[in-house]
Amino acid sequence: MTGVARNMAKKHGHYCKVCGEYKSNESFSGSGHAAHICKKCAALPAAQRSEKMILTKLWNLPWQLSTQQREWLRDLQNDSRPEVASAAKELYADRFPYAARNERKKQLHILHMEFTICGEVIDEYGDVCCESLCFTLDRKEHTVTLHRENRTMQNTLTEKDMHKLLNAIVNNYEVFCWEDDYDLADTADTDDLWEGKWEVESPDEPEAPEEPAYEDSPSWKVSVRYTNGEAQEMCGYDDLPDRVNELALELLALFEDEPDLEDDESHGKFEPDVR
Numbered sequence: 303m304t305g306v307a308r309n310m311a312k313k314h315g316h317y318c319k320v321c322g323e324y325k326s327n328e329s330f331s332g333s334g335h336a337a338h339i340c341k342k343c344a345a346l347p348a349a350q351r352s353e354k355m356i357l358t359k360l361w362n363l364p365w366q367l368s369t370q371q372r373e374w375l376r377d378l379q380n381d382s383r384p385e386v387a388s389a390a391k392e393l394y395a396d397r398f399p400y401a402a403r404n405e406r407k408k409q410l411h412i413l414h415m416e417f418t419i420c421g422e423v424i425d426e427y428g429d430v431c432c433e434s435l436c437f438t439l440d441r442k443e444h445t446v447t448l449h450r451e452n453r454t455m456q457n458t459l460t461e462k463d464m465h466k467l468l469n470a471i472v473n474n475y476e477v478f479c480w481e482d483d484y485d486l487a488d489t490a491d492t493d494d495l496w497e498g499k500w501e502v503e504s505p506d507e508p509e510a511p512e513e514p515a516y517e518d519s520p521s522w523k524v525s526v527r528y529t530n531g532e533a534q535e536m537c538g539y540d541d542l543p544d545r546v547n548e549l550a551l552e553l554l555a556l557f558e559d560e561p562d563l564e565d566d567e568s569h570g571k572f573e574p575d576v577r
């Protein structure tokens with residue numbers, strides 16, 4: 303390596319671990335030089351100096367973190383200092399984009415859920431059929447109820463199978479992320495904007511005939527209550543997203559060859575033997 307290359311690779315001055323800058327030797331006292339703290343940073347209050355040093359260390363972390371560095375970064379997300387916690391959360395999310403989502407999964411357990419489909423469902427063979435379905439899932443009763451056109455069916459699962467189904471809706475289908483994943487809030491805002499635009503542009507023109515109500519209805523809707531008290535309500539107006547479609551198929555599979563509740567009641571009645 304030539305002398306020029308060595309000078310380019312080597313940073314001039316002494317490094318301050320608080321502000322993260324390279325400064326001249328004159329910027330450090332004797333003890334500050336050994337501690338890598340410049341005179342300016344040494345004059346800061348201890349709490350402010352400590353916070354600044356942590357922030358500098360955060361923003362200088364390598365992309366690939368060791369196990370110790372990852373644990374340190376994760377713990378700092380709960381730091382009492384807002385700026386430190388905010389920086390830690392941003393950096394952790396950049397490096398581990400699914401970590402926050404996985405943490406949420408551990409906190410969410412479905413207590414009650416209503417799931418409605420009013421649109422085209424694509425089955426496993428690629429066939430399309432129009433469906434009007436309403437599923438109700440209840441953790442306490444271990445039941446899944448299906449309202450389909452004029453029929454009502456109910457399937458009672460074991461406690462283990464019910465918990466497995468509800469956990470899959472959170473962990474595999476990630477129902478709690480549908481609003482973000484499918485940009486539902488942005489869609490609603492756009493619809494409101496266009497609705498207002500049409501009203502302003504044609505105040506004197508005769509009103510157009512109202513479109514059928516079903517065209518204004520969502521193609522799918524879900525309402526969820528969790529055991530921790532949280533609740534969500536979401537709906538979409540376009541074609542069914544993949545996870546929405548797949549969940550509908552999985553729930554429908556529970557009712558293959560299931561009799562109607564009305565049929566159960568009629569079959570359960572005693573009919574005298576007439577001879």
